[in-house]
Amino acid sequence: xxxxxxxxxxxxxxxxxxxxxxxxxxxxxxxxxxxxxxxxxxxxxxxxxxxxxxxxxxxxxxxxxxxxxxxxxxxxxxxxxxxxxxxxxxxxxxxxxxxxxxxxxxxxxxxxxxxxxxxxxxxxxxxxxxxxxxxxxxxxxxxxxxxxxxxxxxxxxxxxxxxxxxxxxxxxxxxxxxxxxxxxxxxxxxxxxxxxxxxxxxxxxxxxxxxxxxxxxxxxxxxxxxxxxxxxxxxxxxxxxxxxxxxxxxxxxxxxxxxxxxxxxxxxxxxxxxxxxxxxxxxxxx
Numbered sequence: 001x002x003x004x005x006x007x008x009x010x011x012x013x014x015x016x017x018x019x020x021x022x023x024x025x026x027x028x029x030x031x032x033x034x035x036x037x038x039x040x041x042x043x044x045x046x047x048x049x050x051x052x053x054x055x056x057x058x059x060x061x062x063x064x065x066x067x068x069x070x071x072x073x074x075x076x077x078x079x080x081x082x083x084x085x086x087x088x089x090x091x092x093x094x095x096x097x098x099x100x101x102x103x104x105x106x107x108x109x110x111x112x113x114x115x116x117x118x119x120x121x122x123x124x125x126x127x128x129x130x131x132x133x134x135x136x137x138x139x140x141x142x143x144x145x146x147x148x149x150x151x152x153x154x155x156x157x158x159x160x161x162x163x164x165x166x167x168x169x170x171x172x173x174x175x176x177x178x179x180x181x182x183x184x185x186x187x188x189x190x191x192x193x194x195x196x197x198x199x200x201x202x203x204x205x206x207x208x209x210x211x212x213x214x215x216x217x218x219x220x221x222x223x224x225x226x227x228x229x230x231x232x233x234x235x236x237x238x239x240x241x242x243x244x245x246x247x248x249x250x251x252x253x254x255x256x257x258x259x260x261x262x263x264x265x266x267x268x269x270x271x272x273x274x275x276x277x278x279x280x281x282x283x284x285x286x
Contacts, residue, residue, distance in 0.1 A: 001199040003130070006239040007187035010230040010250045011046075011209055013136070014180045014264050018222015021045045022174065029174050030144050037141030039179045043133040046183060051110050053212040054204060058109070064204075067108040067116055078104070078121030100124035105195045112195035113205065130191035131205065136183035139252050140261060142176040149173050175222060178262045184247055189237040206231075206285055227264050229286040230271060240279040249275055 021041040022028035031040040051066050058064035067077060081087055081100040090096040101124050105112040115129030154160050154167045187202070206229070213224040232246045249272045258266045276282055 003187070003189040003192040003197060003199060003202065004237060006189050006234040006237060007202075008232045008234075008239075008243040008246055009185045009187070010228070010247060011136070011183040011185060011226070012180065012228035012230075012252065012269065013183075013213070013224060013226045014178065015176065015221065016178050016223040016263070017175050018224060019174050019176070019220050020179070020181070020222075020224060022220075027174075029146075030142065030176050032142060032144065033137070039138035039142035039176060039181060041136040041181055041183070043135055043183075046133055046136065047110070047114055049212040049216050050113075050205065050208045052216050053208040054109050056215050057204070057207070063106060064109045065107055067104070067111050074118075075121035077108075078118050078124050081107075081124050082122045097123050097125050101127060102196070109201065109204075112197045113201060115195070127195055128191055130188045130195060130197045132186045132188075134184045136181040138179040138181050139267065140180070140254065142179040145175050145177065147173045147175065173220070180227070180252065180261065180264065180267055182252060184243070186243060210286055225264075226286055228269055229284070231283040231285055232276075233281040233283060235279040235281075241277045246276070246280065249273070 019028070019030050020039070021031050023031045031042070032038065033040060051068065054064060055066045055069060060066065067074070078100070081103045082096070084100075084103050087096060087099045087103055090099045100122070101118065104116070104118060104124050105127060108116075110116070111118075111127055111129070113129055113131050115127040117126050118124035119126060149171045151169045151171065152167065154163065154169055159169075160167050192198075209229055210226055213226060230250055232241075232243075234240045251268075251270045251272070253268055253270075254261055255266055255268055261267060271282060271284075273282055
């Protein structure tokens with residue numbers, strides 16, 4: 001079934017004693033807003049986790065393969081679209097490019113969800129995905145910590161000889177003690193029609209947001225958990241209210257007396273449902 005409604009959503013997750021999204025340009029330290037100290041998690045990081053969940057849940061079955069996956073050579077996948085018989089039957093030029101674009105949308109879940117630039121190979125055009133995400137930003141400033149760690153082994157005989165049998169190597173690990181992050185998302189029914197993104201695909205996306213941290217555990221990321229998923233469903237395809245006005249209805253605040261939050265229970269999340277327009281429905285999926 002094709003999408004017939006616009007959606008906007010608020011996704012709230014937290015991290016405890018971990019690094020939710022390291023910055024390779026800063027020694028893999030947690031990303032922060034330099035002016036405010038608020039923690040940041042990029043949209044690309046969140047999309048990666050959605051891709052990983054879908055790849056695990058669907059095992060790259062027909063229609064649910066992943067285009068941007070680990071060690072993929074993207075031009076080979078684009079070129080393979082042009083080997084499809086239906087694509088080859090189209091005239092060279094715009095018709096064949098459009099056929100290849102639709103083939104890629106039908107084959108790869110992440111293309112019809114987030115979009116892709118596919119003009120680097122034999123040209124399958126560009127796709128603007130119906131789902132777009134903002135950076136996630138922490139509610140309060142976060143403290144980035146560095147911890148010394150010790151490995152009781154070395155990698156080579158030469159290193160062992162240098163250390164005269166005391167085979168220890170030192171390293172560093174970066175974490176934040178706690179951070180609660182808020183991400184905003186937008187789903188366009190109009191763009192969904194252009195890529196073939198369906199209600200079934202949307203349900204899989206909600207499922208991924210709820211469960212993706214549980215299939216992507218890492219010692220570096222600590223304890224990451226999805227805490228709230230608040231969805232605003234519009235009656236129309238174009239929407240019935242500005243997204244920013246709907247997002248303003250959701251308030252995330254520290255509880256009175258809490259100076260240094262260390263868990264989700266230190267916050268309250270409230271929704272001013274009385275001010276929500278009548279033609280917009282609020283769904284709490286978490």
